[in-house]
Amino acid sequence: MVSRDLVASAKAGDQAAFEEVVRETHRRVYSLAYRLVGDRAEAEDVAQEAYLRMFRGLASFREEARFETWMYRIVANCAVSALRRRGRFGDIVSDEELEVPTPEQPEQRSADSDELSRALAMLPEGQRVVVILKDVYGLSCREIGDELGVGEGAVKVRLHRARKRLADILTGGSDRAGEV
Amino acid sequence: MPVRCEQVRELLPEYVDLGPRPAGEVERHLASCSSCGAELAGYQRLLNSLEDLRAVELEPAPEFLDRTLEAVRQANEPGRVLSLADFRVARQRLAQAVRSPRAGYAVASITGAAVGATAIALLWWRLARRAVSHGAL
Numbered sequence: 147m148v149s150r151d152l153v154a155s156a157k158a159g160d161q162a163a164f165e166e167v168v169r170e171t172h173r174r175v176y177s178l179a180y181r182l183v184g185d186r187a188e189a190e191d192v193a194q195e196a197y198l199r200m201f202r203g204l205a206s207f208r209e210e211a212r213f214e215t216w217m218y219r220i221v222a223n224c225a226v227s228a229l230r231r232r233g234r235f236g237d238i239v240s241d242e243e244l245e246v247p248t249p250e251q252p253e254q255r256s257a258d259s260d261e262l263s264r265a266l267a268m269l270p271e272g273q274r275v276v277v278i279l280k281d282v283y284g285l286s287c288r289e290i291g292d293e294l295g296v297g298e299g300a301v302k303v304r305l306h307r308a309r310k311r312l313a314d315i316l317t318g319g320s321d322r323a324g325e326v
Numbered sequence: 327m328p329v330r331c332e333q334v335r336e337l338l339p340e341y342v343d344l345g346p347r348p349a350g351e352v353e354r355h356l357a358s359c360s361s362c363g364a365e366l367a368g369y370q371r372l373l374n375s376l377e378d379l380r381a382v383e384l385e386p387a388p389e390f391l392d393r394t395l396e397a398v399r400q401a402n403e404p405g406r407v408l409s410l411a412d413f414r415v416a417r418q419r420l421a422q423a424v425r426s427p428r429a430g431y432a433v434a435s436i437t438g439a440a441v442g443a444t445a446i447a448l449l450w451w452r453l454a455r456r457a458v459s460h461g462a463l
Contacts, residue, residue, distance in 0.1 A: 161402055165395055172394060176386040190386055194394050201398050259382045262375050281376035302340070309339035313365075313372055 153213045157204050164204070168197055174214075175221055181278050182225035184267065192228050196221040218283045222275070222293045229271055265315040273308035280305055329355050334362045342369040 148170055155163035175196060180189035199220050207216055266274055275294070279285045280301075285293075287301040294301070329351045337352060347353065356363050 161399070164398065168394055168398060169391065172391050173383040173385065176390065177382070177384040180384050186387070190390050190393075193386070193390070194397055197394050197398060198401050201401055258375060259379055262379055277376070281373055282379045284377075284380075306339045309342070309369065309372065313339070313368060316372065317368070 148213050150209065150213075153207070154209060157207060157209070164201060167200075171217060172197075175217065178218060178221045178278075178283060179225055181263075181266070181282070182222065182275055183228055188228055192221065192224045196224045199224065215285065215289070218279070218285060219289060219293055222279055222285070222290070226275065226294060229275075261316070265312050268315055269308055269311060273304050273311065276301055276304040277308035277312065281309075331355075331359060331362055334359070335365055338362070338366050338369050342366060342373060 148167055152163055152166055152170075156167050172193070175193045176189055179192040179196070180186065183189050183192055196217075200217060203220070207213070266278065269277065276290055279290045279293075280287065287298045287305065291298045291301045334352055334355050341352065356366060
Protein backbone atom coordinates (compact mmCIF):
# COMPACT_ATOMS: atom_id res chain seq x y z
CA MET A 147 0.00 0.00 0.00
CA VAL A 148 1.30 3.45 -0.92
CA SER A 149 1.83 5.59 2.17
CA ARG A 150 -0.27 8.72 2.67
CA ASP A 151 2.88 10.79 3.12
CA LEU A 152 4.27 9.69 -0.22
CA VAL A 153 1.00 10.47 -1.95
CA ALA A 154 0.83 13.86 -0.22
CA SER A 155 4.38 14.70 -1.37
CA ALA A 156 3.61 13.64 -4.92
CA LYS A 157 0.43 15.68 -4.84
CA ALA A 158 2.40 18.69 -3.64
CA GLY A 159 4.46 18.48 -6.82
CA ASP A 160 7.44 16.41 -5.64
CA GLN A 161 8.53 14.65 -8.85
CA ALA A 162 10.76 12.18 -6.97
CA ALA A 163 7.80 11.19 -4.77
CA PHE A 164 5.65 10.49 -7.81
CA GLU A 165 8.44 8.40 -9.32
CA GLU A 166 8.56 6.43 -6.08
CA VAL A 167 4.80 5.86 -6.37
CA VAL A 168 5.39 4.49 -9.88
CA ARG A 169 8.17 2.20 -8.64
CA GLU A 170 5.99 0.88 -5.83
CA THR A 171 2.87 0.33 -7.89
CA HIS A 172 3.98 -0.47 -11.44
CA ARG A 173 3.50 -4.25 -11.11
CA ARG A 174 0.01 -3.81 -9.66
CA VAL A 175 -0.96 -1.31 -12.33
CA TYR A 176 0.44 -3.49 -15.09
CA SER A 177 -1.29 -6.58 -13.64
CA LEU A 178 -4.69 -4.92 -13.66
CA ALA A 179 -4.13 -3.53 -17.16
CA TYR A 180 -3.08 -6.96 -18.41
CA ARG A 181 -6.05 -8.70 -16.81
CA LEU A 182 -8.37 -6.22 -18.49
CA VAL A 183 -6.88 -6.05 -21.99
CA GLY A 184 -5.24 -9.51 -22.22
CA ASP A 185 -2.20 -8.38 -24.21
CA ARG A 186 1.25 -7.55 -22.82
CA ALA A 187 2.20 -4.67 -25.13
CA GLU A 188 -1.21 -3.09 -24.87
CA ALA A 189 -1.23 -3.53 -21.10
CA GLU A 190 2.07 -1.61 -20.92
CA ASP A 191 0.62 1.19 -23.04
CA VAL A 192 -2.49 1.29 -20.87
CA ALA A 193 -0.41 1.33 -17.68
CA GLN A 194 1.83 4.10 -18.99
CA GLU A 195 -1.13 6.17 -20.10
CA ALA A 196 -2.69 5.63 -16.66
CA TYR A 197 0.42 6.95 -14.92
CA LEU A 198 0.43 10.05 -17.11
CA ARG A 199 -3.22 10.65 -16.25
CA MET A 200 -2.45 10.10 -12.56
CA PHE A 201 0.44 12.54 -12.79
CA ARG A 202 -1.71 15.18 -14.42
CA GLY A 203 -4.72 14.55 -12.20
CA LEU A 204 -3.01 14.06 -8.85
CA ALA A 205 -3.91 17.59 -7.77
CA SER A 206 -7.59 16.61 -7.90
CA PHE A 207 -7.09 13.47 -5.79
CA ARG A 208 -8.86 13.78 -2.45
CA GLU A 209 -6.53 12.45 0.20
CA GLU A 210 -9.35 11.07 2.32
CA ALA A 211 -10.04 8.59 -0.50
CA ARG A 212 -7.97 5.45 -0.92
CA PHE A 213 -5.13 6.07 -3.38
CA GLU A 214 -5.25 2.51 -4.71
CA THR A 215 -8.95 2.79 -5.56
CA TRP A 216 -8.32 6.06 -7.41
CA MET A 217 -5.38 4.45 -9.23
CA TYR A 218 -7.37 1.35 -10.21
CA ARG A 219 -10.21 3.50 -11.52
CA ILE A 220 -7.81 5.38 -13.78
CA VAL A 221 -6.28 2.14 -15.06
CA ALA A 222 -9.78 0.75 -15.67
CA ASN A 223 -10.76 3.87 -17.58
CA CYS A 224 -7.65 3.69 -19.79
CA ALA A 225 -8.15 -0.05 -20.37
CA VAL A 226 -11.80 0.35 -21.32
CA SER A 227 -10.84 3.15 -23.73
CA ALA A 228 -8.24 0.82 -25.27
CA LEU A 229 -10.78 -1.99 -25.60
CA ARG A 230 -13.28 0.39 -27.17
CA ARG A 231 -10.65 1.66 -29.63
CA ARG A 232 -10.11 -1.94 -30.66
CA GLY A 233 -13.87 -2.31 -31.08
CA ARG A 234 -13.84 -5.29 -28.77
CA PHE A 235 -15.73 -3.92 -25.84
CA GLY A 236 -19.07 -3.93 -27.58
CA ASP A 237 -22.16 -2.72 -25.85
CA ILE A 238 -21.86 -3.05 -22.10
CA VAL A 239 -25.61 -3.42 -21.71
CA SER A 240 -26.06 -6.22 -24.23
CA ASP A 241 -24.70 -9.64 -23.43
CA GLU A 242 -23.33 -10.70 -26.77
CA GLU A 243 -20.50 -13.18 -26.93
CA LEU A 244 -17.55 -11.09 -28.00
CA GLU A 245 -14.13 -12.05 -29.16
CA VAL A 246 -12.14 -12.94 -26.09
CA PRO A 247 -8.34 -12.68 -25.96
CA THR A 248 -6.34 -15.57 -24.60
CA PRO A 249 -3.80 -14.23 -22.13
CA GLU A 250 -0.23 -15.25 -22.79
CA GLN A 251 0.56 -18.07 -20.39
CA PRO A 252 4.01 -17.35 -18.84
CA GLU A 253 2.43 -14.50 -16.84
CA GLN A 254 0.79 -16.72 -14.26
CA ARG A 255 2.45 -18.25 -11.22
CA SER A 256 0.25 -20.66 -9.36
CA ALA A 257 -2.02 -23.46 -10.52
CA ASP A 258 -5.09 -21.93 -8.89
CA SER A 259 -4.54 -18.50 -10.37
CA ASP A 260 -3.81 -20.19 -13.71
CA GLU A 261 -7.15 -21.95 -13.70
CA LEU A 262 -8.97 -18.85 -12.60
CA SER A 263 -7.21 -16.65 -15.16
CA ARG A 264 -8.12 -19.09 -17.91
CA ALA A 265 -11.73 -19.05 -16.77
CA LEU A 266 -11.73 -15.24 -16.66
CA ALA A 267 -10.31 -15.15 -20.17
CA MET A 268 -13.31 -17.15 -21.37
CA LEU A 269 -15.77 -14.46 -20.30
CA PRO A 270 -17.04 -11.82 -22.74
CA GLU A 271 -15.18 -8.51 -22.33
CA GLY A 272 -18.01 -6.65 -20.61
CA GLN A 273 -18.47 -9.35 -17.97
CA ARG A 274 -14.74 -9.88 -17.51
CA VAL A 275 -14.03 -6.21 -16.88
CA VAL A 276 -16.82 -5.99 -14.31
CA VAL A 277 -15.88 -9.12 -12.37
CA ILE A 278 -12.19 -8.19 -12.32
CA LEU A 279 -12.86 -4.67 -11.09
CA LYS A 280 -15.43 -5.75 -8.50
CA ASP A 281 -14.28 -9.13 -7.21
CA VAL A 282 -10.52 -8.91 -7.75
CA TYR A 283 -9.84 -5.20 -7.20
CA GLY A 284 -12.71 -4.31 -4.89
CA LEU A 285 -14.26 -1.39 -6.76
CA SER A 286 -17.93 -0.75 -6.04
CA CYS A 287 -20.62 -1.31 -8.68
CA ARG A 288 -21.19 2.42 -8.73
CA GLU A 289 -17.51 3.20 -9.32
CA ILE A 290 -17.38 0.61 -12.09
CA GLY A 291 -20.53 2.04 -13.67
CA ASP A 292 -18.96 5.51 -13.63
CA GLU A 293 -15.87 4.24 -15.43
CA LEU A 294 -17.85 2.28 -17.99
CA GLY A 295 -20.46 4.98 -18.51
CA VAL A 296 -23.36 2.74 -17.47
CA GLY A 297 -25.71 2.56 -14.50
CA GLU A 298 -25.09 0.59 -11.34
CA GLY A 299 -27.93 -1.78 -12.26
CA ALA A 300 -26.27 -2.74 -15.56
CA VAL A 301 -23.04 -3.47 -13.68
CA LYS A 302 -24.90 -5.72 -11.22
CA VAL A 303 -26.51 -7.65 -14.06
CA ARG A 304 -23.09 -8.16 -15.66
CA LEU A 305 -21.60 -9.23 -12.36
CA HIS A 306 -24.37 -11.74 -11.74
CA ARG A 307 -23.89 -13.31 -15.18
CA ALA A 308 -20.11 -13.25 -14.90
CA ARG A 309 -20.07 -15.07 -11.55
CA LYS A 310 -22.56 -17.62 -12.77
CA ARG A 311 -20.58 -18.23 -15.91
CA LEU A 312 -17.28 -18.44 -14.02
CA ALA A 313 -18.77 -20.98 -11.63
CA ASP A 314 -20.02 -23.00 -14.62
CA ILE A 315 -16.60 -22.91 -16.29
CA LEU A 316 -14.73 -23.87 -13.12
CA THR A 317 -17.05 -26.77 -12.38
CA GLY A 318 -16.58 -28.16 -15.87
CA GLY A 319 -19.61 -26.60 -17.53
CA SER A 320 -17.54 -24.47 -19.93
CA ASP A 321 -19.60 -25.78 -22.84
CA ARG A 322 -22.43 -23.73 -21.36
CA ALA A 323 -20.29 -20.64 -21.11
CA GLY A 324 -21.25 -19.41 -24.55
CA GLU A 325 -24.94 -19.38 -23.79
CA VAL A 326 -26.55 -16.02 -23.25
CA MET B 327 -44.98 -20.47 -0.28
CA PRO B 328 -41.60 -22.24 0.02
CA VAL B 329 -39.04 -21.31 -2.60
CA ARG B 330 -37.66 -23.90 -5.04
CA CYS B 331 -34.02 -24.79 -5.64
CA GLU B 332 -34.03 -23.14 -9.10
CA GLN B 333 -35.27 -19.87 -7.62
CA VAL B 334 -32.64 -19.91 -4.89
CA ARG B 335 -29.81 -20.83 -7.27
CA GLU B 336 -30.71 -17.93 -9.51
CA LEU B 337 -30.16 -15.60 -6.55
CA LEU B 338 -26.87 -17.06 -5.33
CA PRO B 339 -24.38 -15.09 -7.51
CA GLU B 340 -25.65 -11.88 -5.88
CA TYR B 341 -26.63 -13.36 -2.54
CA VAL B 342 -23.06 -14.51 -1.91
CA ASP B 343 -21.71 -11.05 -1.12
CA LEU B 344 -24.65 -9.73 0.83
CA GLY B 345 -24.01 -9.28 4.51
CA PRO B 346 -25.95 -10.96 7.33
CA ARG B 347 -29.67 -10.86 6.60
CA PRO B 348 -32.75 -11.57 8.64
CA ALA B 349 -33.89 -15.16 8.24
CA GLY B 350 -36.29 -15.43 5.31
CA GLU B 351 -37.43 -18.02 2.81
CA VAL B 352 -34.04 -18.16 1.08
CA GLU B 353 -32.15 -18.64 4.35
CA ARG B 354 -34.59 -21.35 5.46
CA HIS B 355 -34.16 -23.12 2.12
CA LEU B 356 -30.36 -22.90 2.29
CA ALA B 357 -30.39 -24.30 5.82
CA SER B 358 -32.38 -27.32 4.74
CA CYS B 359 -31.09 -27.98 1.19
CA SER B 360 -27.57 -29.37 1.11
CA SER B 361 -27.36 -29.04 -2.67
CA CYS B 362 -28.09 -25.30 -2.70
CA GLY B 363 -25.90 -24.87 0.39
CA ALA B 364 -23.02 -26.50 -1.50
CA GLU B 365 -23.60 -24.21 -4.47
CA LEU B 366 -23.50 -21.17 -2.18
CA ALA B 367 -20.25 -22.46 -0.67
CA GLY B 368 -18.89 -22.80 -4.22
CA TYR B 369 -19.66 -19.13 -4.92
CA GLN B 370 -17.99 -18.15 -1.64
CA ARG B 371 -14.85 -20.07 -2.67
CA LEU B 372 -14.96 -18.41 -6.09
CA LEU B 373 -15.09 -14.94 -4.52
CA ASN B 374 -12.22 -15.79 -2.18
CA SER B 375 -10.12 -17.03 -5.09
CA LEU B 376 -10.87 -13.90 -7.11
CA GLU B 377 -9.89 -11.72 -4.17
CA ASP B 378 -6.64 -13.68 -3.78
CA LEU B 379 -5.83 -13.07 -7.44
CA ARG B 380 -5.11 -9.42 -6.67
CA ALA B 381 -1.99 -10.45 -4.73
CA VAL B 382 -0.65 -12.32 -7.78
CA GLU B 383 1.39 -9.61 -9.44
CA LEU B 384 2.43 -10.03 -13.03
CA GLU B 385 5.83 -8.94 -14.27
CA PRO B 386 5.93 -6.35 -17.05
CA ALA B 387 8.81 -6.20 -19.56
CA PRO B 388 12.11 -5.20 -17.88
CA GLU B 389 12.23 -1.83 -19.66
CA PHE B 390 8.66 -0.91 -18.74
CA LEU B 391 9.49 0.86 -15.48
CA ASP B 392 12.26 3.00 -16.98
CA ARG B 393 10.13 3.84 -19.98
CA THR B 394 7.25 4.90 -17.75
CA LEU B 395 9.47 7.01 -15.50
CA GLU B 396 10.92 8.68 -18.58
CA ALA B 397 7.42 9.43 -19.90
CA VAL B 398 6.49 10.97 -16.55
CA ARG B 399 9.65 13.11 -16.57
CA GLN B 400 8.88 14.29 -20.10
CA ALA B 401 5.32 15.10 -19.07
CA ASN B 402 6.72 17.33 -16.33
CA GLU B 403 8.99 19.29 -18.68
CA PRO B 404 7.74 22.80 -19.44
CA GLY B 405 7.05 23.31 -23.12
CA ARG B 406 6.64 19.59 -23.64
CA VAL B 407 4.59 18.84 -26.71
CA LEU B 408 4.11 15.07 -26.72
CA SER B 409 5.19 12.24 -24.46
CA LEU B 410 6.53 8.86 -25.45
CA ALA B 411 3.20 7.39 -24.42
CA ASP B 412 1.40 9.85 -26.69
CA PHE B 413 3.54 8.64 -29.61
CA ARG B 414 2.93 5.00 -28.71
CA VAL B 415 -0.81 5.56 -28.46
CA ALA B 416 -0.83 7.49 -31.74
CA ARG B 417 1.17 4.72 -33.41
CA GLN B 418 -1.18 2.10 -32.00
CA ARG B 419 -4.28 4.01 -33.15
CA LEU B 420 -2.79 4.44 -36.62
CA ALA B 421 -2.01 0.70 -36.81
CA GLN B 422 -5.56 -0.14 -35.68
CA ALA B 423 -7.05 2.30 -38.18
CA VAL B 424 -4.99 0.80 -41.00
CA ARG B 425 -6.14 -2.72 -40.03
CA SER B 426 -9.84 -1.80 -39.91
CA PRO B 427 -12.11 -2.77 -42.87
CA ARG B 428 -13.17 0.86 -43.21
CA ALA B 429 -9.54 1.87 -43.69
CA GLY B 430 -9.22 -0.89 -46.31
CA TYR B 431 -12.15 0.55 -48.27
CA ALA B 432 -10.70 4.03 -47.94
CA VAL B 433 -7.29 2.89 -49.20
CA ALA B 434 -8.93 1.02 -52.10
CA SER B 435 -11.01 4.10 -53.00
CA ILE B 436 -8.03 6.45 -52.85
CA THR B 437 -5.91 4.03 -54.90
CA GLY B 438 -8.70 3.69 -57.45
CA ALA B 439 -9.13 7.45 -57.65
CA ALA B 440 -5.36 7.96 -58.02
CA VAL B 441 -5.14 5.34 -60.82
CA GLY B 442 -8.13 6.91 -62.59
CA ALA B 443 -6.72 10.43 -62.26
CA THR B 444 -3.32 9.27 -63.58
CA ALA B 445 -4.96 7.56 -66.56
CA ILE B 446 -7.00 10.67 -67.37
CA ALA B 447 -3.94 12.88 -67.00
CA LEU B 448 -1.91 10.62 -69.31
CA LEU B 449 -4.71 10.53 -71.86
CA TRP B 450 -5.08 14.29 -71.71
CA TRP B 451 -1.30 14.75 -72.03
CA ARG B 452 -1.12 12.44 -75.07
CA LEU B 453 -4.07 14.17 -76.75
CA ALA B 454 -2.55 17.56 -76.05
CA ARG B 455 0.79 16.42 -77.47
CA ARG B 456 -0.92 15.03 -80.55
CA ALA B 457 -2.82 18.30 -80.99
CA VAL B 458 0.46 20.25 -80.71
CA SER B 459 2.23 17.98 -83.25
CA HIS B 460 -0.75 18.21 -85.64
CA GLY B 461 -0.68 21.98 -85.24
CA ALA B 462 3.03 22.01 -86.03
CA LEU B 463 2.32 20.11 -89.23
